[in-house]
Amino acid sequence: MGQQGQHLGRAAGGTVTPTSSAALRRANLSLVLRHLRDHVSRSRADIAEATGLHRATVSNLVAELLDRQLVREVGVEHVGAVGRPRRPVALHGAHxxxxxxxxxxxxxxxxxxxxxxxxxxxxxxxxxxxxxxxxxxxxxxxxxxxxxxxxxxxxxxxxxxxxxxxxxxxxxxxxxxxxxxxxxxxxxxxxxxxxxxxxxxxxxxxxxxxxxxAAVAEYTSGVAAGTPHLVYLTGEVGVGGGIIVDGRLLRGADGFSGEVGHLPVDPAGARCGCGRRGCWETKVGLAALVRTAMPQQAYTPAGLPVSDPEERAKEISRGLVEGDRHMMYAVAQVGRWLGLGGSIVVNLFNTRVIVVGGYFATLAEWLLPHAQEELERLVVAGAAAQCRFTASNLGFGAxxxxxxxxxxxxxxxxxxxxxxxxxxxxxx
Structure with missing residues (x-):
């Protein structure tokens, strides 16, 4: 993955013009594998048509990939009443x-x-x-x-x-x-x-x-897979963002883009781990929520006590189900701050979806209505922006x-x- 960004497009196509036989082989093998990654199975003829490679070239490439067991034949496909049956291949590489x-x-x-x-x-x-x-x-x-x-x-x-x-x-x-x-x-x-x-x-x-x-995982296999303008927000002790623009992971000049958790949203706010005051993550990070909703279990500078973040989120979820007013107030506050920061992101990138993961996803039922309301109130383009919050289904393993x-x-x-x-x- 290069510093300037990684293309994450789901369809492979077009031709390549490498300058050596080794580069040509590498590029063509990649083209075939990428096409198979994006489809369950394809015949050699289908691969040739989609990639623009000659059929004989595709047959040779597939033979090489079969020999290395990076692809496998998955049956016989009959097309029409006459002609030879096609043998589709699929990505394999079990070893x-x-x-x-x-x-x-x-x-x-x-x-x-x-x-x-x-x-x-x-x-x-x-x-x-x-x-x-x-x-x-x-x-x-x-x-x-x-x-x-x-x-x-x-x-x-x-x-x-x-x-x-x-x-x-x-x-x-x-x-x-x-x-x-x-x-x-x-x-x-x-x-x-x-x-x-x-x-x-x-x-x-x-x-x-x-x-x-996590943004790469969401774009390729998450709830908004394939959405070309997408932002993923982590919901951990800190908050970070992965930004997909036109199907590419946005990195910036030095690869440091996406540090949305350190957007300054409250100059008089609490000191952040980065040394500055009022960063967005001091309002919406799990440490901020725990400090308000469960002060007896707050994260300390020494990092103790520490438990699995999903367990903490589930504990808060149980309190919300039971109608704990203090927790409901704390979550509503976090939800509004989540929407405020989200509006800054949407105003900058005109994203279609903000996918939230980690504890944000665990508490989505209570957090996201407040966040969506604040987002819609603060986005300059209003309804024309058509952005929505949605919860990741990849859990804390995204x-x-x-x-x-x-x-x-x-x-x-x-x-x-x-x-x-x-x-x-x-x-x-």
Whole structure:
């Protein structure tokens, strides 16, 4: 994924003009795999028509992909009364794994899949990252990663890449966490250190902002999948945003766009983890809600007590169901601030959908009516903007799922990285 943005379009098409036979092979293999990723199955003739490649070229490419077991034939398709039957192929790659990890304030999330999207491991572990410091946190992340890799290998898939999501400003090209305000991490070479911990120098480790990766997951497989103008908001202790414009992940000049949690909305407000006052996340982050709704369980500077954020959200949900007036007031306040910040985002990007994840999604029934009302009141274009809040259905694992998708995207962008390095799997 480049610094200037990643195209996330669902349809592959057009022709390419690489300058060497190796580049031509790489581009054509990618074109075929990308087309198959976006369709359940396709015949060789269908692939040729959609991609603009010659039929003989497609047949040779598919034969190579079949040989490496990156695609598989899925039956016979009869077209018309005469002619040879077509044999559709589908994305396979059961032996090629993609591991996605997320390390956040109070948990580590794991999502491991194979090239076709088959989920091999998915779990979330409570962990006090905020109070543990980078060394202990990376040690724990390495342990979780090793356990996930063993699970994936037992299922027959060897990870060809690892993606890590972090609530931070990230130098994606170098895999360095530049600044994680809620973790108090500065200039941490996460990719290099995790790679050294795992002892797998040939398996690339990529690092990106958690909201960016969750936005990728939402765009490809979430409730608003395929919406070309979409914003994803994390609902964690902090708040971040991933912005999709014209089907592309918006990164900005240095890759640091989407830090919507640090929009200044109240100059006289509470001090934020970034050191400034009145940031949006001081109004709508989980720490802000817990502080108001459950002051006895508030997050402390030392990061204690820390429990799974989903459990905290469910506890508040139970109070709301029981009619706890104090919690209802706290959630209504957060909802209004959510709508206010959302209106700034819509005024800037004219987005169609704001997908909310994390605890926002857990409490959507109570939060979003207040947020939508405030959004509609404050958006300059009014009803013409046609933007709506909607709750993610990917849960707290959206970022780790997006991290795995990032790995898959890179493998499909350059299939030769796996075709030339991973031996042919045995045929049973």
């Amino acid at each position: 090629v794994g993609a591991l996605g990890l997320e390390i956040n304030v109070d948990y580590i999330s794991v999502h491991g899949s194979d090239l076709s999207g088959r989920i091999l491991v998915e779990r979330r572990i409570g962990f006090d990252t905020m109070g543990s410091g980078p060394d202990r946190s990376l040690h724990r992340l390495g342990t979780v990663a090793r356990e996930a890799i063993e699970t994936m290998r037992s299922a027959g898939a060897d990870p060809a890449g690892i993606g890590v999501a972090v609530p931070a400003l990230v130098d994606v090209a170098r895999g360095v966490v530049t600044f994680a305000p809620n973790l108090n991490w500065h200039n941490l070479p996460l990719a290099a250190r995790l790679s050294a911990t795992l002892g797998s120098p040939n398996v690339p480790v990529m690092v990106d902002n958690d909201a960016n990766l 970022a780790s799922r997006g991290a795995a998708s990032m790995v898959v995207n890179q493998l499909i962008d350059d299939p030769t990285t796996i075709m030339d390095s991973i031996p042919r799997p045995p045929v049973h």
